[in-house]
Amino acid sequence: MTLSSLKILHVGDFFTSLKERSPGLFSVGGKLSNGFIRNGHYVLNFSYRDVARHYGFFNSRLLGRKAMWHALKKTVASFRPDVLILGHGYMIPPEIISEIRQVLPDMKAIQWNIDALFVEQNRLDVVARHEVVDASFVSTGERHLYGLLGDTKIVGFLPNPVDLSVERGRNFESKHLPYDVFYSCGNPDRLREICGRYWQMDEFCVMLEGRLPAETRFAYAGVRQQPYRSGYHYVELLENSAIGLNISRRSDYALYSSDRLAHMIGNGQLVAIERAIGYDRFFSEDEMIFFSSVEELCDRIRYYIRNPEELQKSAYKGWEHYSRLFNEVSVSDYMLRKTFGILKTDEYPWNFFY
Numbered sequence: 001m002t003l004s005s006l007k008i009l010h011v012g013d014f015f016t017s018l019k020e021r022s023p024g025l026f027s028v029g030g031k032l033s034n035g036f037i038r039n040g041h042y043v044l045n046f047s048y049r050d051v052a053r054h055y056g057f058f059n060s061r062l063l064g065r066k067a068m069w070h071a072l073k074k075t076v077a078s079f080r081p082d083v084l085i086l087g088h089g090y091m092i093p094p095e096i097i098s099e100i101r102q103v104l105p106d107m108k109a110i111q112w113n114i115d116a117l118f119v120e121q122n123r124l125d126v127v128a129r130h131e132v133v134d135a136s137f138v139s140t141g142e143r144h145l146y147g148l149l150g151d152t153k154i155v156g157f158l159p160n161p162v163d164l165s166v167e168r169g170r171n172f173e174s175k176h177l178p179y180d181v182f183y184s185c186g187n188p189d190r191l192r193e194i195c196g197r198y199w200q201m202d203e204f205c206v207m208l209e210g211r212l213p214a215e216t217r218f219a220y221a222g223v224r225q226q227p228y229r230s231g232y233h234y235v236e237l238l239e240n241s242a243i244g245l246n247i248s249r250r251s252d253y254a255l256y257s258s259d260r261l262a263h264m265i266g267n268g269q270l271v272a273i274e275r276a277i278g279y280d281r282f283f284s285e286d287e288m289i290f291f292s293s294v295e296e297l298c299d300r301i302r303y304y305i306r307n308p309e310e311l312q313k314s315a316y317k318g319w320e321h322y323s324r325l326f327n328e329v330s331v332s333d334y335m336l337r338k339t340f341g342i343l344k345t346d347e348y349p350w351n352f353f354y
Helices: 028-038 048-055 061-079 094-103 120-130 142-149 201-211 231-238 260-266 294-306 308-325 328-339
Strands: 007-012 042-047 083-087 108-113 135-138 154-157 179-184 192-194 197-199 218-221 241-246 270-274 289-291
Touching (some): 007 061, 028 083, 028 328, 042 048, 042 061, 048 061, 061 094, 083 094, 083 328, 108 120, 108 328, 120 135, 120 142, 135 142, 135 328, 142 154, 154 328, 179 201, 179 231, 179 294, 192 201, 201 218, 201 294, 241 260, 241 308, 260 270, 289 294, 294 308
Parallel strands (some): 007 042, 007 083, 083 108, 108 135, 135 154, 179 218, 241 270, 270 289
Antiparallel strands (some): 192 197
């Protein structure tokens, strides 16, 4: 067996989902599976939440979870994968993973997770599954990961991957887009720490509107009385906005960001992100808008709105660098070769202790 011919069973969420409120068209699971396939592997996707919904009365995931476990075990027995990859997989308890591994003791098992580790339940779930897998990859810097998971097993930072067959917008090609600033928010009442202050996000947006030029055009989703967007309507906003606000709930967890970072930059937006998060380790000041204060954020946005050609240049540079560094082929290759212990320390610039 070589790494060019692995059989991979990928358990997660992919590009389609029975869940209505989900921008699944940009699914990390779908992009990673694309990467594994493009690296020459045979990939079987198992959409565990939808399988549970299928078997549950009234499409209930909770009522269908035991039937989903049974279906997963049957799939493993039939497919006999070399690698089992669990994307989140909160509905699959560690004991079920252990039972599967007893049947195939030579099979490698990997978990990946893009949820925030400062949320208690997410942290507990990652820790529990780390006990029964060979490697864990999380979209948080390794300093936090090693503090949480220790160093007896493989842990690694998981970049939010971009896949240019999925992120199809090339916003930097247009000098005049319908919107200047894009921001999407799942829950505006959930406070977010921005430059040392906690903000309700409707209030933050009102503040921003007051400090930017009156003619600034905002594309909102889930905030400022605008509906949450998914599917085509979400894509439409992404592909028609020049600058994307990437505002996480906290900035003290190194490198953590929601996967909207990849949605925005992959579609050619110039992304604004708080400097403290640490992406200035990879990107320059003319590839992203880094800010350490609200005043700096407003100054940088104001400059780019007034200089659209500079905005286009910076958006292109950020898009080109991010898609070269954090694309689906590189990220999926990194995950597998780190798990199998054949990755050189300096092979990928994000493979470090942070």
